[in-house]
Amino acid sequence: MVLEETINRLAKDEEKVKYKQFLSCSYVEDNKKIKWCPAPDCTRAVEFLGDENYDVSCMCKFSFCWNCTEETHRPVSCETVSKWILKNSAESENVNWIIANSKPCPKCKRPIEKNHGCMHMTCRPPCKFQFCWLCLGDWSEHGSRTTGGNYACNRYEADKKKGIYDEAEAQRERAKNSLVRYTHYFERWASNQKSRQKAQGDLQKFESE
Known part of the structure; x- marks a missing residue:
């Protein structure tokens, strides 16, 4: 085993550092009670002295939460936070938006959004297929x-009276409800994040004065 005294005596200053x-890295990684701070640009390590409070x-x-290393989130569980982060980073809500607000072009299958006007739709170039928004004919x-x-x-x-569009309409309605629910909670989460960041900024400014 290389002794620290040998390193200090023979190594260059850069190698000593x-x-x-x-x-330090080996000590932190081998110690179950110590973790690196997950904050951006922070090089400190934190020792866990608690028991049930993470x-x-x-x-x-x-x-941050010692268990999952995400920002503190009590009383929400780590599992719920993990699912929330995955939902925010995944494409699931983009897919829901597409299903809820668009229909595929009958020819090229590209999503087409209708926000006003008549039922006469024209797909974008190079397709340019013209179709009916309602029946897609x-x-x-x-x-x-x-x-x-x-x-x-x-x-x-x-065809609607025959129930031909029931499943498509039900899928679109589910997507709309999911999107509304997601937006409701995301806006509140984003507002809390903004307030927390402002409070941290004000605290740092106060301590530096």
Whole structure:
């Protein structure tokens, strides 16, 4: 085993610094009661002295959960926080938005959003396929009084009564409800995050004065 005295006597200053960093990393990684602070740009380690309360604070003023190393989140469980973070970073809500607010072009399958106007839709280039927003049929077979004109679709209404669109409409409704629920909680979470960050900034400013 290389002794520290030997390193101090023979190594260059830069190598001594690296050796001390290696010792510190090894000590922290081998000690179950010590973890590195997860705050950005912080190089401190934090020792856990608690028992059931996992909330700890570093000297850099960053508070985190010792169990999962995320920001303190009591009384919410670590599992719930993990699912929330995954939901925010995943594409699930983007998919829900697409399902709730768009329909696929019958030709190229690209999502098309309708926010106003009549039922006559034209897909973006290079597709340029023209179709009915309601029944997704070729517009060349629409636009007349027999199909309901530009603002209605008799074919859609007839098929709807038969239950042909039930599953698609139910899926779109579920996506809308999920999106509304997600937005509700995300806005409150974001507001709390903003308030917490402002409070931390004010505290650091106060302590530096």
